[in-house]
Amino acid sequence: MENKIILDKIPSLEHPVGLGGCRAEKINHVCCDYNVVIFDNTDLDDSIVELENEFVRLHHANLNESRIEVLSQYQNIQIINDPKWELKIFLSKIKEKKESILATYSKKCVIESQVCLAKAKDDLVTSEPVASCWIKCAAYFLIDAILALNGKQNFPVHTLDTIRNLKLSKLNDSISLITECIGLERSTHSLLSRMLKSTQGFSDMIEKNNHSVIIKNKADYLIENSLLSDCYFYLGNVNRNNFFKISNSPKEISEFTHVLKTGFDLENDSVKHESYVNTLNEIANNLLKDEWM
Numbered sequence: 001m002e003n004k005i006i007l008d009k010i011p012s013l014e015h016p017v018g019l020g021g022c023r024a025e026k027i028n029h030v031c032c033d034y035n036v037v038i039f040d041n042t043d044l045d046d047s048i049v050e051l052e053n054e055f056v057r058l059h060h061a062n063l064n065e066s067r068i069e070v071l072s073q074y075q076n077i078q079i080i081n082d083p084k085w086e087l088k089i090f091l092s093k094i095k096e097k098k099e100s101i102l103a104t105y106s107k108k109c110v111i112e113s114q115v116c117l118a119k120a121k122d123d124l125v126t127s128e129p130v131a132s133c134w135i136k137c138a139a140y141f142l143i144d145a146i147l148a149l150n151g152k153q154n155f156p157v158h159t160l161d162t163i164r165n166l167k168l169s170k171l172n173d174s175i176s177l178i179t180e181c182i183g184l185e186r187s188t189h190s191l192l193s194r195m196l197k198s199t200q201g202f203s204d205m206i207e208k209n210n211h212s213v214i215i216k217n218k219a220d221y222l223i224e225n226s227l228l229s230d231c232y233f234y235l236g237n238v239n240r241n242n243f244f245k246i247s248n249s250p251k252e253i254s255e256f257t258h259v260l261k262t263g264f265d266l267e268n269d270s271v272k273h274e275s276y277v278n279t280l281n282e283i284a285n286n287l288l289k290d291e292w293m
């Protein structure tokens with residue numbers, strides 16, 4: 001799709017607009033949406049539109065952004081509208097600080113994973129499925145951390161591909177242990193179709209923005225192309241992001257546990273969970289050593 005068709009959909013072109021995500025990196029599949037970032041200095045929720053049979057996600061952003069997790073996503077934005085060159089200046093500042101942004105972001109992800117692991121430990125005693133949820137979140141944060149240390153972004157549909165192409169190193173060696181804790185080896189056609197329905201349902205309840213049609217589009221593509229582990233990883237990543245929107249509310253967590261049980265493929269195995277917590281804690285502690293940061 002040409003940029004002009006996207007720009008026609010944007011109400012005002014006085015603000016800079018960029019294309020982010022996997023399409024800016026040119027690693028996209030046909031199923032991937034266009035991740036359009038409008039720097040209109042608002043914090044409106046994302047919206048999703050369909051253009052020429054493809055999905056476009058409109059995301060609103062701020063040129064004074066300082067949150068490290070957001071800046072880390074802006075490494076490779078392609079400018080599609082920039083009347084006053086503001087976006088060009090903003091992106092060149094980010095480029096200058098790329099290494100320190102990614103190192104700080106990585107550290108933040110590791111700390112986030114440690115918080116999840118502490119919560120998992122508490123829930124091991126009281127609620128197995130919720131403990132499983134925290135363990136998976138911790139594992140996804142560690143993947144984010146390692147990718148950032150490799151100078152890569154997490155584009156969840158493509159992450160396993162990115163991982164397959166990372167160079168062998170002590171740092172990257174731990175990835176297979178992490179993906180084992182996520183549960184990739186469990187991915188089968190029938191499990192994935194159940195996970196997909198619940199993941200869509202959870203997204204509709206939390207995001208309320210039609211993201212679920214994109215989720216289905218991508219999952220169907222991955223399943224049709226026999227990329228079952230990639231699909232499992234992708235759906236889990238969607239659930240991690242949405243779970244985090246309710247993670248401070250024990251009431252909502254218990255309300256949504258039944259849908260997450262299927263969508264996030266939560267398990268009930270305390271022995272396994274305890275060993276996952278120990279494995280992931282050890283990896284997190286290693287990652288915080290100065291040699292990586």
Ligand SMILES: [Zn+2]
Nearest residue numbers: 022028032157
């Ligand atoms: Zn993609």
